[in-house]
Amino acid sequence: MWTTGRMSNAKSRLGLGTSLYFWALMDLTNTVLSSTAMPGVELETPFSDRAQSHQRSKRSWVWNQFFVLEEYTGTDPLYVGKLHSDMDRGDGSIKYILSGEGAGIVFTIDDTTGDIHAIQRLDREERAQYTLRAQALDRRTGRPMEPESEFIIKIQDINDNEPKFLDGPYLATVPEMSPVGTSVIQVTATDADDPTYGNSARVVYSILQGQPYFSVDSKTGVIRTALMNMDREAKEYYEVIIQAKDMGGQLGGLAGTTTVNVTLSDVNDNPPRFPQKHYQMSVLESAPISSTVGRVFAKDLDEGINAEMKYTIVDGDGADTFDINTDPNFQVGIITVKKPLSFESKKSYTLKVEGANPHLEMRFLNLGPFQDTTTVHISVEDVDEAPVFEPGFYFVEVPEDVTIGTTIQIISAKDPDVTNNSIRYSIDRSSDPGRFFYVDITTGALMTARPLDREEFSWHNITVLAMEMNNPSQVGSVAVTIKVLDVNDNAPEFPRFYEAFICENAKAGQLIQTVSAVDQDDPHNGQHFYYSLAPEAANNPNFTVRDNQDNTARILTRRAGFRQQEQSVFYLPILIADSGQPVLSSTGTLTIQVCSCNDDGHVMSCSPEAYMLPVSLSRGALIAILACIFVLLVLVLLILSMRRHRKQPYVVDDDEHIHENIVRYDDEGGGEEDTEAFDIAALWNPREAQAQAQAQAGAAPRTRQDMLPEIESLSRRVPQACALSSTVHGYVLAKLYEADSDLWAPPFDSLQTYVFEGDGSVAGSLSSLHSATSDSEQSFDFLTDWGPRFRKLAELYGAAEGPAPVW
Template identity: 90%
Template sequence: MWTSGRMSNAKSWLGLGMSLYFWGLMDLTSPALSGTPTPPGRLEAFLSDKAQPHPRTKRSWVWNQFFVLEEYTGTDPLYVGKLHSDMDRGDGSIKYILSGEGAGVVFTIDDTTGDIHAIQRLDREERAQYTLRAQALDRRTGRPMEPESEFIIKIQDINDNEPKFLDGPYVATVPEMSPVGTSVIQVTATDADDPTYGNSARVVYSVLQGQPYFSVDSKTGVIRTALTNMDREAKEYYEVIIQAKDMGGQLGGLAGTTTVNITLSDVNDNPPRFPQKHYQMSVLESAPVSSTVGRVFAKDLDEGINAEMKYTIVDGDGADAFDINTDPNFQVGIITVKKPLSFERKKSYTLKVEGANPHLEMRFLNLGPFQDTTTVHISVEDVDEPPVFDPGFYFVEVPEDVAIGTTIQIISAKDPDVTNNSIRYSIDRSSDPGRFFYVDITTGALMTARPLDREEFSWHNITVLAMEMNNPSQVGSVPVTIKVLDVNDNAPEFPRFYEAFVCENAKAGQLIQTVSAVDQDDPRNGQHFYYSLAPEAANNPNFTVRDNQDNTARILTRRSGFRQQEQSVFYLPILISDGGPPVLSSTGTLTIQVCGCDDEGHVLSCSPEAYMLPVSLSRGALIAILACVFVLLVLVLLILSLRRHRKQPYILDDEENIHENIVRYDDEGGGEEDTEAFDIAAMWNPREAQAAGAPKTRQDMLPEIESLSRYVPQACAVGSTVHSYVLAKLYEADMDLWAPPFDSLQTYMFEGDGSLAGSLSSLQSATSDSEQSFDFLTDWGPRFRKLAELYGASEGPAPRW
């Protein structure tokens, strides 16, 4: 559509002029002018046939390559160009059709006039060109009047994009003290405009902030140092603002900025310095080795590896008593104790300490030495120290036969303090649980308290303590190792029970056993044992002993022809002696059995009963005989059991059993042993016993008891044997005040029928509720008197009850 306004005419003329311009360019390079045949249907620029000075082939299309500016902001459609066919006579019979990229959406065409307009805002940065196709149709028939051809609409750039730093903001580092012109970093800005058209994309860099320290190359964007001797310790961080402007930096160009954060990295350009030239410290004399005394610090303005410090002691009288180490975390010097200190020996020390940088840079050596020194004064403070032993370890050797109370070592300790307090000695009992040793509390003399036995304990490790009298908390200790030396106090002996055998057919001089011995002693030159027959068997006709001189001995036969029936076992005593001194010996017994052997000396049997059986009896026959004997034995036992079962009643007559015990034994003492110890018939009827004649000797009386009966006073003696014996026992009990009141006096317990004295048995007292009486005077005295009266004891001086 075409409007009649002035603006529309201007736009039309502008489009027509550009079309003519580009048509002229294309026509000069067209194949028609160059003599090359024109492909059929190609679109060409056309103004009028009369304008051509030479005849040419008639072309159907007249067209241009169109250009249109981007970012059109007007309200009317933007005229792009005009398509025209030479077959169009202006009567409207030709219809123009536009197709391709953006047809109908971005671009429209007047189907009668062929005018092309842009109906949307165009942006070259989004799309630089469009490819479209044009076609001319007969409006009446719709038949193509011309072949369809392509043409291009290019979007012409304008400066509508500012430069941008896509990688910003930037971070960079440069060493301090860098020379002028040192490259720091390169920044880059990009412009979205067409770099091939005009100056819209030509960028120029400049510094807006950061001068005079840094500069930037206007073309490359490389940032460099612009000031010498930039000191990190004075200023470490810089914020530099860089501007990029297009149009070559001319007025009216667009610009963009970015920030560059630049940090000065440290270099070792500062020496260390001690903030104070004198340090005063103190330490206790009891401070252990490697304990800390104090710290020194040399300040360095640098950082990181450039601030690392190394401290050393370069002079002073305390270089051998103290040491210094560097703390890598805080770069301080730690002074420590190198060896034990003593207030009494030296009260103060002086150290000269140096602090230096181990990492140096050659270009800064002209600044002076990179180290500094300071003086440290250390005072040693006195403390109450425990007693100290000299020497600090004791080793003692003592023989095991040393007498109890023998002094084996003098232990010595002293107070290291100036006061020199008195010391008391003792033994740590946890180190001597057996209490084998004793130490004198004042002199420190170590003595034996028990017999020593090397075979039980060959080493003793005890701890002797020393305590200050004025301060019991101050206790020193010293280890004492005691080695118990061996003495010959154990005789050699056989290590086990030796048992050998000799064949009946053995020959004289035949070896039957090799024996050895052991000794718990451990002489320095080793053990040496001597073997021989014991003195009581020196002339033994059967066997002999041969010493092998290697602590062993051989047992040999002295004769031939041994017989089990005569003697099946021999016991050979062997005397074993050691080398002393003193010489100790013991006797060991070798048991030798006589055995039956075959011709090659193999044992067949060592049991003498085996030879009483027939020689021709086989093993099967022997088993059959033993089985028969076993069956007969079982039958005999079964028969005896049945007979006993028939004779024994099912219910026992308890009364008869009790009566029998009373009548036959009548003994309330020790039981059956008493009835067998003496003749109970003699006590059953005393008168018959007296008439029988001479009394029988008592079998139950011990010799010493019989002797006591001889010393019974005559006034107490009676003719009756029973009377005499009772009086003798009564006198014996009367004379022994410490004899216990036992009531098992079975030797005179017969009381006769209807005894008035009552029973003396313990059975009755056991069943009674009252406790047994142990009083001679109140319990047993009256009973003995009653017995004396019953048996007619003559009156006389009463015995003492």
């Protein structure tokens, strides 16, 4: 079978001249069989029968590619080509089917004629080709009449895309003063058209704006400088417009443009220049070191590192008095004070200042020197200055025994101003709080005002002030350090209390103590002490002193056989002398106790009472004796406790049991057999006063410790109007209430006579006894009238201690 290709009809020729070529390809085994066949001749045997007979193999359709132009703008579908099988007899029994990329969407096929049309606009830049598959079926049975074959439709390019600069706009930099032909930047334009078909994608570059400064290579797009000596200081920025045109630049080609912004970078081609050749400045003479006097500026048309400046003082009489530094931010020269100024010494200075570029371009050295100079005149202005001390520091040494009012140093200050005002001196009292010194107001003589003591203050640091008479605000100061020198004014002494112990069996020449001394003085050659017995003990028969010649001494026994019962303590006076001038000495006492020791020399007892015990008493016997004593003490305390808790009524019918401890006032009681009044201090208990203070502060009251239980319980039953306090006053009121309540109880008025009441007794005699001169017998009527007497006593006590109580 042959597949026949036909030329397109007139319609296809109108459709952009598309041609469809079919070629019949056969196997070599079928070449002879079909060599006599003519194109267009169809075989009678169907495809299925031929396939089953295995007489020859039918290969797939193979034809050249279809070509169709892009961007068709017509209203009718665009004819692409025609499919035709040699089995098609034109009766419509063959049905053509199209599948693959774009089938039914971009391309359609007439299933009867096999005509292929494009129903959408084709764009080669979006898709350059489509791969499709064709199938011929029996319309009645749907059986394939031909094997499915694949073919390609290629989109043929037209010039429908202009060149584009995808990286534009461009930024470029080129140094100023660059030679002609210096490369600036390369620009590139791309054309989406097919570069393999015609000239649609062949681009040519040209410059539309930027001449005569720049040029562009038409093929490569490289931009170069075209003018010499382009000066950044004259014009820094350039805008260059570049065009790219396809079709090799021919008429009718499409074009695109881009902008290139070119900046001329700076080079050091301009020397600095001072706008002023003379500067006039002034500065106060009191200006401190490093203070700013003024600024100078050398202008440089360059920028960045090429405009950096370095300023130096190259000449002038102030080169050693002033200095100049460069401000890196503003490139100005800052003139500062290098040394102290004095209007009285020099009133003006002249400086020659140079400004230069530290970074130079060698190729521009022929333009001249890259530095410039200017002259600076500086005037020093006078100010009222504080007095100045000469010298600026004083160090004085003075012995501590210097006489009050002695001049130890002359302090001198002067006014540095031309007027030379008078100076008045004083001491800053915050530096001399002890007021040990004073200074003469006019002469500056520094003198002592109090005795000096090196042992108390060895150094004094004071500040002396100098003030101008005409301007008190101008005050100068100077530091004066005074070292107090030591003199021998302190005697040596023992550093502590020395106490030694010797045994009764001590031998002659035995060491019992080593002593040392201290001295508050500090001689240059160090301390050296001498020890000996005091004159009053020079012939002491018991002890002696040996000087060790190393500021210590040994105390030795002169005899043996000390007895504690004869003398238990010895007091040995020791004379201590120093080596100063004059020699000072003092006497220290060593206390020596005689002790009993065992055979090894260890002290057992230093108390003489220890000898009262029998020597032969054993340790067990001593323990038994102590145990018996302890048992007896416990029994005694138990009996006393039982008696204290037992209440015994007083008996009034026996004269021997009547206690008449009557209070005496001014010794006017006079009653017969009056006893000695008790000490009222026994009724005063400090703990009760504390308890009363706690009660006033809101704390819980404490129980009296100086009252018997029955008295304490009685005080609780006293009405509140009577129980004013727990002191002596309250105690008296409690006893008064007890007497009023119990008619048979004897009075218990053991009170102390007042120590001092003045002359005469206001109360008179309170005794119920008759006068000693009476002939009558002793009467005990006071037992029945003690109530008024106690009441009178309470009133007197209230008058002595405070306001009288309300009964």
